[in-house]
Structures are given as C-alpha cells and as structure tokens.
Amino acid sequence: MDGELCFDAGSLEAASTDFGGLVRQPPAAVLRPGSAEDVAAMVRHCRARGMKVAGRGQGHSTNGQAQVASGLVVDLGTLDSVEIRDDDTAVVQSGVRWSTLVRASLARGLTPPAFTDYLELSIGGTLSAGGLGGQIGHHGTQVDNVIELQVVTGEGELTTCSPTVRPDLFRAVLGGLGQCAIITRATLALVPAPRSVRLYTLAAPSLAALTAQQARLIREGRFDYLVGQAHTPSPEGWSYMIEAAAYDGTAADDARLTGDLDHTAVEVQDLPYFDFLNRIAPMVEVFESMGEWRRPHPWFDSLLPASAVNSVVSETLATLKGGSIGASAVVLLYPVLTAKCATPLPVMPDEELAYLFSLLKTASPGADSAEEMVAANRRQYDATLAVGGRWYPIGSVPLTTDDWVRHFGSFWDEFKAARHRYDPDGILTPGQRVF
Ligand SMILES: Cc1cc2nc3c(=O)[nH]c(=O)nc-3n(C[C@H](O)[C@H](O)[C@H](O)COP(=O)(O)OP(=O)(O)OC[C@H]3O[C@@H](n4cnc5c(N)ncnc54)[C@H](O)[C@@H]3O)c2cc1C
CATH class of the missing domain: 3.30.43.10 (Uridine Diphospho-n-acetylenolpyruvylglucosamine Reductase, domain 2)
Known part of the structure; x- marks a missing residue:
C-alpha cells in the first residue's frame, strides 16, 4: 500500500x-x-x-x-498531481481542486474552458456530477471537455476509457454519480486563457426580460460567459440580474455588447482572469464568518425547458417569503444550450434551450427548517418533471429507484447495463441511492 x-x-x-x-x-x-x-x-x-x-x-x-x-x-x-502537457491538455489526478488546476495551467497561458462557480471542488467530484457554469454556451459542461479517464471499476480493475476505448464505461462515468467506477485521473482539454475579463452586471426589469435576453445572448454567443440570479424579495418583490463577461474585453466593447439590452442599471468591472473565476471566494468567507457555511444546506438544482421557465420560476418565487430559504440563500438562473452538452449525462430537458434553476438554501435561524426545505425540494422536483424539466443531481431530494429510472430516461438501459458490467456486485457509491 x-x-x-x-x-x-x-x-x-x-x-x-x-x-x-x-x-x-x-x-x-x-x-x-x-x-x-x-x-x-x-x-x-x-x-x-x-x-x-x-x-x-x-x-x-x-x-x-x-x-x-x-x-x-x-x-x-491525496491523489493530487497535475501535469500540463505541451499538447494543450492537463493530466490531473481526481483529488485535485479546480483552483489548483487553473493556477497550474495559467502559468502556461492555458485554462480549462468550463468551470463551476466554486473552484474548491475536486475534479473527480464535478466530473461525477457534470459541472455546469457560465461558459456552457460555448464549451458545454466540464464533462464535455474530458479526453480520457483512468478509473477503478467496481471489480477493482484499474483501466482507462475514452470516446474510443471502452466508450460505454466513459459515457457512464462522466456525470455518472460514481455508480460504475471511481475516477483516479482525467485528461482534460485546455484552451488559451484570457488575461482579463470585463464583467457586466445588468439589472433586468423582470423575470421575462431576464430569460428572453439570456436566450438571445446565448444563441448569439455574444459573451464568453453568461449567468443570472434572482435576488431575495424586498418590499418591491424579487429583482433579477444578468452577469455577462467578455474575455479580454475593454471599454471600447461596451456599446456593442450592452447598448441594445433592456436593463435598469449596469455595473462594469475589469478583473484579472483568475479573480473572475474565483470571485465567489470572498462571499464564501463572509458566509463562513456568519456561521452560514456550517448550517444545513438542502439544495435544489433543476434544468427547466425554456418553454416552462417563466411559469415555474415565477410560481416558485411567489411561494418564497423573505428569509424562508435562508440568510445566505442564492437563486441561480443560468441559460444552457443543450446541443452544446454532448455527453449523455447530466440529463438535459428535451429542448434546444434550458435554464439551470437552483435554489441554494441554508437552514439559517428564522428560515424554514431543513426538513421543511427537503420536503419542498421534493414538491419542486415533481413540478419540474411535470413540465419536462430534469433534476441536476447534486442536491437534497428524496428519490426512489423509480424516480431515478424516470430521471435517466432513455439513457437508463445503457446506464444500468454499464453498472451491471462494471460493478456487478453493486458496491460503489451507495450514498447516491440510485440502485
Ligand atoms: C459552494 C458550491 C458551489 C457549487 N457550484 C456548482 C456549479 O457552479 N456548477 C455545478 O455543476 N455544480 C456546482 N456545485 C456542485 C458540485 O459540483 C457537486 O456537488 C460536486 O460533486 C462536488 O464536488 P466534491 O469534490 O465536493 O465531491 P463530493 O461531494 O466529495 O462527491 C460527490 C459525489 O461524487 C462522488 N465522487 C467524488 N469523487 C469521485 C471520483 N473521483 N470518482 C467517482 N466518484 C466520485 C462521490 O462519491 C459523491 O457521490 C457546487 C457545490 C457547492 C458546495
């Protein structure tokens, strides 16, 4: 050993x-x-x-x-090695955090193309979930940018897989919730890194204005990065915000990029690229100092088809009173071009455009209890499914095996076959409660 x-x-x-x-x-x-x-x-x-x-x-x-x-x-x-290769790839062991990888790649002027909001997650952890972020309109998810994996199957076999070598294993491991193998190493694509980022934070006048503009912008590919949030209700109700970024952008780009957008206010920041990627770190420090980071987090994350996003989001937000989902709650609305997400997992809605709708709850004092939040998550899950939406499976929703079969949809038979082939005794990752 x-x-x-x-x-x-x-x-x-x-x-x-x-x-x-x-x-x-x-x-x-x-x-x-x-x-x-x-x-x-x-x-x-x-x-x-x-x-x-x-x-x-x-x-x-x-x-x-x-x-x-x-x-x-x-x-x-402890599997923490990183190698940046001359062919614009990174070979990383699965315990490496994304922050460590991007620091190493930036030293060579390169970057992974797709990120999650938080960089202190492990490579193996996000590749087991999918890895969705604001670069999805250009680069898909993190699992779309994997070239090869080294894994240990449920039989204890150390092997590699890729789109051409054991493709069934590769497809079942990426976004596969640890059900067929443990990832020990990944070979990831890198692209040239920008030096700086011009970040526009635009206040949208309504939910409909937010989603319509996100739809237009992501289809045009106008920005390198595009996300959005709903902010907790004030006496005037919920407010909506688009974050859009231009890599290596300058003030000369402002009119072209934002001149025709419907917004009530705009804030512009120029950030070094790493600081842009890592910009929730200061907020995490605040949440840690408030004690919020250590409280229960019954999160709910879904992918809604564009045809239902306004109705589901407005109905959901109408039920949330100020503070009910926690003092540090965050509500995300990220547009997703499903055609850019080429891997079978994570499962996407059956429309060309979808939205990640996340209710990142904290059971703070005075908020709903953690149990109430989990029960609400289950209701939200059912409402999501009813409109053709999908769960992004990183949160806290009690699911049965039948729910999982429905969740995986047309990929279920292939996924189940891979599980039986590569983990015949069903010993891997019981905490996901899939099988
Ligand atoms: C603050 C915060 C921000 C986040 N932001 C985003 C975001 O923007 N986009 C997004 O997509 N997700 C986001 N997530 C969710 C996150 O991507 C997933 O929860 C991810 O699985 C966490 O990574 P981890 O290293 O902590 O994994 P863990 O919690 O340790 O593990 C997650 C699951 O993967 C399995 N697993 C872990 N490593 C491996 C491996 N090497 N091989 C096989 N299975 C493995 C585990 O058994 C477990 O089932 C966020 C989470 C947090 C807490």
Whole structure:
C-alpha cells in the first residue's frame, strides 16, 4: 500500500458528514490512497467482503452522496498531481481542486474552458456530477471537455476509457454519480486563457426580460460567459440580474455588447482572469464568518425547458417569503444550450434551450427548517418533471429507484447495463441511492 488506511475517530467523523449537513453515516474506514493501485486493491478487498465503497472529493455534496455507512470512503485528496502537457491538455489526478488546476495551467497561458462557480471542488467530484457554469454556451459542461479517464471499476480493475476505448464505461462515468467506477485521473482539454475579463452586471426589469435576453445572448454567443440570479424579495418583490463577461474585453466593447439590452442599471468591472473565476471566494468567507457555511444546506438544482421557465420560476418565487430559504440563500438562473452538452449525462430537458434553476438554501435561524426545505425540494422536483424539466443531481431530494429510472430516461438501459458490467456486485457509491 502506497497510502494509508485510517480508522481514527477524526478521519471517520470527517467522512461521515458533508456540506449539506443533512445525512450522517460513519464509514468503517477511510483510505487515503498513495496511488491509483491502492484504490484498485482496496476495491477488490471490499468486494470480496461485500463492503460498499465510495470516492470522496471535497465532500461538497448536500445529501450524503459521498458517504458509506460501515463501508470504505476513499478520500481522493491525496491523489493530487497535475501535469500540463505541451499538447494543450492537463493530466490531473481526481483529488485535485479546480483552483489548483487553473493556477497550474495559467502559468502556461492555458485554462480549462468550463468551470463551476466554486473552484474548491475536486475534479473527480464535478466530473461525477457534470459541472455546469457560465461558459456552457460555448464549451458545454466540464464533462464535455474530458479526453480520457483512468478509473477503478467496481471489480477493482484499474483501466482507462475514452470516446474510443471502452466508450460505454466513459459515457457512464462522466456525470455518472460514481455508480460504475471511481475516477483516479482525467485528461482534460485546455484552451488559451484570457488575461482579463470585463464583467457586466445588468439589472433586468423582470423575470421575462431576464430569460428572453439570456436566450438571445446565448444563441448569439455574444459573451464568453453568461449567468443570472434572482435576488431575495424586498418590499418591491424579487429583482433579477444578468452577469455577462467578455474575455479580454475593454471599454471600447461596451456599446456593442450592452447598448441594445433592456436593463435598469449596469455595473462594469475589469478583473484579472483568475479573480473572475474565483470571485465567489470572498462571499464564501463572509458566509463562513456568519456561521452560514456550517448550517444545513438542502439544495435544489433543476434544468427547466425554456418553454416552462417563466411559469415555474415565477410560481416558485411567489411561494418564497423573505428569509424562508435562508440568510445566505442564492437563486441561480443560468441559460444552457443543450446541443452544446454532448455527453449523455447530466440529463438535459428535451429542448434546444434550458435554464439551470437552483435554489441554494441554508437552514439559517428564522428560515424554514431543513426538513421543511427537503420536503419542498421534493414538491419542486415533481413540478419540474411535470413540465419536462430534469433534476441536476447534486442536491437534497428524496428519490426512489423509480424516480431515478424516470430521471435517466432513455439513457437508463445503457446506464444500468454499464453498472451491471462494471460493478456487478453493486458496491460503489451507495450514498447516491440510485440502485
Ligand atoms: C459552494 C458550491 C458551489 C457549487 N457550484 C456548482 C456549479 O457552479 N456548477 C455545478 O455543476 N455544480 C456546482 N456545485 C456542485 C458540485 O459540483 C457537486 O456537488 C460536486 O460533486 C462536488 O464536488 P466534491 O469534490 O465536493 O465531491 P463530493 O461531494 O466529495 O462527491 C460527490 C459525489 O461524487 C462522488 N465522487 C467524488 N469523487 C469521485 C471520483 N473521483 N470518482 C467517482 N466518484 C466520485 C462521490 O462519491 C459523491 O457521490 C457546487 C457545490 C457547492 C458546495
């Protein structure tokens, strides 16, 4: 063994919780692997004894997804090597955080093309979910930018997969919630990095104005990055904000980029590229100092078809009283061009344009309780499905196996076949509760 197997109370406690703070399941042991071979050997060991196993990146799940009651948690943080290659690719072990990868690639003038909002998530963690962000209109999700994976299957086999080598495994692992293999290494595409970013924050006069303009802008590809938010209600009601960024943009671009947009106010900032990517870090520090970061986070994330976004979002927001979803709650509305998302997972609505609609809740004092929030998430999930929407499966929604079958839709048969082929004893990642 190159790494270590830990049984101490501190290691077990750390692996029995997550960012969500809703589920607590102590494992029997925690592996801090020194190599991918360690992971393979321990998966074989556990399989022979009927023990369950899950990989853990940064533990930023919200519903126990990386936990294994009385099983083995593989803390992938020790698989932390990064290599930036001359062919504009990065070869990274799965425990590396995106912040570490982008710092290394920027030293060579390169960057991964697609990011999540928060950079302190692991490569393996976001590739197991999908990885959606503001660059999706040009580059798809993070899983769309993976060239090759090294994985350990549920049989304990260390192998590689790609679009041409074991493509069934590749398709089932990317966005595959750890159900078929543990990712130990990824080869990722890199692109030339901008030096600076001109970021426009535009106040939209209404929800309809926000979604209509996002639709137009993402189809035109006018900005390099495009997202949006609804802000918690004031006496005047909810307010809406578009964030749009031009890489290496200057003041000379302002009129062309924003002159015809319907907005009531605009703020413009020039940021170094890394600071732009990392701009929620100061907000996280504030939430940490408020104690909000350690409170329960019953998150809900969905992908709504464009045809239903205004009705579902307005009906949902109308039910949320000020503060009911927490002192640090954030409501996201990101446009998604589904054709840019070429991998089968994460599952997308069946329309050319969709919106990520996320209710990032915190059970703060005075807000709804965590249990009430989880129950509301289930109702929101049903309302989402009823209009052809999909769950983005990173949050806290109680689902049955039948729900999962419906969630995966036409990909279910292929996904189930991959699970049976690569994890025949069903030992991997029970915290997702898919099988
Ligand atoms: C503050 C914050 C901001 C976020 N912003 C975004 C965003 O903008 N866009 C977005 O798409 N998501 C976002 N997320 C969600 C995030 O991408 C997922 O929850 C992701 O899975 C978390 O990564 P992690 O390293 O913490 O994974 P963990 O929580 O450790 O694990 C998540 C799941 O993946 C499995 N897993 C972990 N590593 C591996 C591996 N190497 N191989 C196989 N399975 C593995 C685990 O077993 C578990 O089931 C955000 C989450 C937080 C907390």
